[in-house]
Amino acid sequence: MKLGAHLMRFDSVEPAALRRELGDTAAYAEEAGLAWLSVMDHYWQMMSAGFPAEDPMLEAYTTLGYLAGRTETVRLGTLVTGVTYRHPGLLAKIVATLDVLSGGRATFGVGAAWYEQEHAGLGVPFPPLRERFEMLEETVRIARQMYSDDDGPFEGAHYRLARTLNRPQPLSRPEVMIGGSGERKTLRLVAQYADACNLFAATPDDLRHKLDVLRAHCDDVGRDITQIRITMLANSDKLVAGDVDGFVADARPFAALGVDTMILHPPATSLAAWVRDAVAPAVERVADLG
Numbered sequence: 562m563k564l565g566a567h568l569m570r571f572d573s574v575e576p577a578a579l580r581r582e583l584g585d586t587a588a589y590a591e592e593a594g595l596a597w598l599s600v601m602d603h604y605w606q607m608m609s610a611g612f613p614a615e616d617p618m619l620e621a622y623t624t625l626g627y628l629a630g631r632t633e634t635v636r637l638g639t640l641v642t643g644v645t646y647r648h649p650g651l652l653a654k655i656v657a658t659l660d661v662l663s664g665g666r667a668t669f670g671v672g673a674a675w676y677e678q679e680h681a682g683l684g685v686p687f688p689p690l691r692e693r694f695e696m697l698e699e700t701v702r703i704a705r706q707m708y709s710d711d712d713g714p715f716e717g718a719h720y721r722l723a724r725t726l727n728r729p730q731p732l733s734r735p736e737v738m739i740g741g742s743g744e745r746k747t748l749r750l751v752a753q754y755a756d757a758c759n760l761f762a763a764t765p766d767d768l769r770h771k772l773d774v775l776r777a778h779c780d781d782v783g784r785d786i787t788q789i790r791i792t793m794l795a796n797s798d799k800l801v802a803g804d805v806d807g808f809v810a811d812a813r814p815f816a817a818l819g820v821d822t823m824i825l826h827p828p829a830t831s832l833a834a835w836v837r838d839a840v841a842p843a844v845e846r847v848a849d850l851g
Contacts, residue, residue: 562816562850564843565597565824566590566836567640567794568624569607571617573831579617583624585833587631593841597792597822598632599640599670600624605679614678622655629663636666640759640794640824641740643674644693645685649700650722653707660731667731668757669704672740673697673747694746695719701737701754708734736790744774752778757790759824765814768793772818790821797825800839809846816850823847 574582590598606616621639628637660667673693680687699717706715707727715722736756741747751758752775762768779786799808812823827835
């Protein structure tokens with residue numbers, strides 16, 4: 562199993578120091594052998610997670626572009642972009658550019674969007690949930706078309722593109738990651754379209770259930786679940802406390818269920834110090850889990 566870091570807090574240093582903080586974080590991530598670095602794609606910090614909306618939040622793809630320039634091996638992506646935030650043709654172009662300039666390390670992470678307050682705050686339309694799922698499916702189809710030799714039109718219920726021209730093409734077609742664990746719609750879309758998913762599971766039993774649901778959707782569309790890279794978010798509390806053995810013991814059953822990458826989110830501390838001192842010591846240990 563691999564480890565990744567989800568950089569979703571930018572409040573440990575003043576804005577003038579963020580450039581260095583993120584550069585140091587990237588350097589420590591590469592040195593430790595992390596497989597993944599991601600950022601949230603939000604306008605505001607998440608109130609639903611108990612943070613003030615006014616806490617610092619960086620624009621996702623500008624940040625990923627900076628991280629691409631400071632790294633050579635780690636895979637980069639959002640976890641995940643809300644489908645409402647950018648027109649899908651523009652989003653596919655942005656991720657293709659990230660892939661080219663990172664040397665083929667971009668993931669196209671997308672979800673149905675949920676943070677209504679930030680949409681209202683910045684004047685971004687927030688359609689009903691059913692429409693957002695329809696938009697999500699069309700967005701994934703558009704991205705797959707733009708990352709292919711087909712530069713013809715796209716006609717959908719929500720998006721109409723006269724020509725899906727995308728040059729230069731990405732160096733390696735970015736994997737499509739659909740985030741979320743909704744069993745009826747999200748996991749169906751994962752089964753039908755995604756190369757990777759990001760699941761929320763507090764316990765191995767929770768994850769086993771989600772994978773059973775995903776496997777059933779895969780069976781319905783004639784797909785093997787092993788074609789989908791499984792990732793999950795996890796906290797790093799035990800690593801922050803120095804309990805690497807305890808963390809590895811907790812991770813073992815998730816690895817046994819097929820989790821490829823466990824993506825950790827940081828506490829209220831320096832991102833660079835967190836990766837260097839807490840996360841790095843566990844990288845080789847979890848690699849032994851398979």
